Amino acid sequence: MKIDRLIGILSILLQKEHITAPELAEKFEVSRRTINRDIEALCKAGIPIVTAQGQNGGISIMEGYKIDSTLLTSSDMQAILAGLRSLDSVSGSNQVALLMEKLSAGASTLMPGAQNILIDLSSWYKDSLAPKIEWIRKAMDEKYTLSFLYYAPKGESQRLIEPYYLIFRWSSWYVWGYCRKREDYRLFKLNRMEELSLGESFPPRLVPLPDLSDERIFPGGIQVKALFEPECKWRLVEEFGTGCFEEQENGKLLFHADYTDGENFLTWLLTFRDKVILLEPKELREELAASLKKMVNRYQEE
Numbered sequence: 001m002k003i004d005r006l007i008g009i010l011s012i013l014l015q016k017e018h019i020t021a022p023e024l025a026e027k028f029e030v031s032r033r034t035i036n037r038d039i040e041a042l043c044k045a046g047i048p049i050v051t052a053q054g055q056n057g058g059i060s061i062m063e064g065y066k067i068d069s070t071l072l073t074s075s076d077m078q079a080i081l082a083g084l085r086s087l088d089s090v091s092g093s094n095q096v097a098l099l100m101e102k103l104s105a106g107a108s109t110l111m112p113g114a115q116n117i118l119i120d121l122s123s124w125y126k127d128s129l130a131p132k133i134e135w136i137r138k139a140m141d142e143k144y145t146l147s148f149l150y151y152a153p154k155g156e157s158q159r160l161i162e163p164y165y166l167i168f169r170w171s172s173w174y175v176w177g178y179c180r181k182r183e184d185y186r187l188f189k190l191n192r193m194e195e196l197s198l199g200e201s202f203p204p205r206l207v208p209l210p211d212l213s214d215e216r217i218f219p220g221g222i223q224v225k226a227l228f229e230p231e232c233k234w235r236l237v238e239e240f241g242t243g244c245f246e247e248q249e250n251g252k253l254l255f256h257a258d259y260t261d262g263e264n265f266l267t268w269l270l271t272f273r274d275k276v277i278l279l280e281p282k283e284l285r286e287e288l289a290a291s292l293k294k295m296v297n298r299y300q301e302e
Contacts, residue, residue, distance in 0.1 A: 005030070009038055013049070018058030128191075129173060135196045136175050139163045145199035146177070151192040153263065157181070159188070160199065164207045176210040185210070222262055225280040228253040232275050266291070 005028050012019060012027075021039075025032045039059060043049055048062040139146040140163050147160045161177035168174075173190040187210065228236065230251040236244055245253040255276075259265045262284050269276060269288070278285045 018060040020058045148193045149195045222259040229275040
């Protein structure tokens with residue numbers, strides 16, 4: 001839609017000093033003539049866009065201009081601004097806040113009216129995540145390979161990737177890139193990456209968009225059933241939703257789910273201590289019982 005493209009062009013102009021019409025046309029997959037009409041529409045809306053010829057020329061917003069706050073009242077734009085503000089909660093640099101001052105006509109707030117959409121993407125690992133995100137963004141922007149030590153359930157290994165997408169999903173940050181070791185595209189969790197360094201430049205590939213469906217990343221295959229005490233209801237609802245259990249006559253909760261990794265499931269189950277009994281599958285139940293016996297023995301030995 002045209003309005004979506006106009007907002008997209010405006011967002012790019014706020015983040016770049018200048019960009020050419022052919023670059024915008026390629027990015028939005030439209031003709032250069034369409035981009036010219038879009039720029040004209042933005043100018044008519046009161047946004048002074050200037051063009052410059054020459055090697056360092058291009059399209060840009062007039063320096064020092066503040067966009068009128070009346071242009072920011074749409075729900076679409078407010079959602080976009082909330083998303084942009086959320087990036088500062090990760091980087092800790094306030095770069096986006098400084099950038100978004102262009103959207104505030106002389107006021108200190110980044111959005112007009114009530115700021116009722118607040119997004120904080122930071123985590124317990126914020127201090128270590130911020131520099132990793134900066135490394136990855138630099139590698140993506142300048143087309144450098146990225147090497148790092150990666151910790152996985154099967155052990156750690158040295159990886160070299162061509163990074164293409166930085167992704168926030170499932171309450172965590174990931175980078176999607178072409179792994180030279182596996183010769184395929186892979187998703188890497190930032191919390192498991194250490195010793196990041198930039199490598200050689202690489203020619204960009206025609207990259208497929210990452211398939212981030214739950215079925216693709218978490219294929220399932222382990223049908224589990226467990227009986228929880230009533231006081232565990234809030235956690236089950238928070239983590240899996242109300243459809244994950246059936247309340248029994250005695251108040252206990254019969255939990256059922258399709259899980260991907262048995263080890264991760266047992267680790268999660270142990271966080272409930274004595275408030276749960278695993279019923280199925282039999283193999284995991286036996287593995288859990290054996291682990292509990294070993295734990296009891298270790299504590300008795302101590």
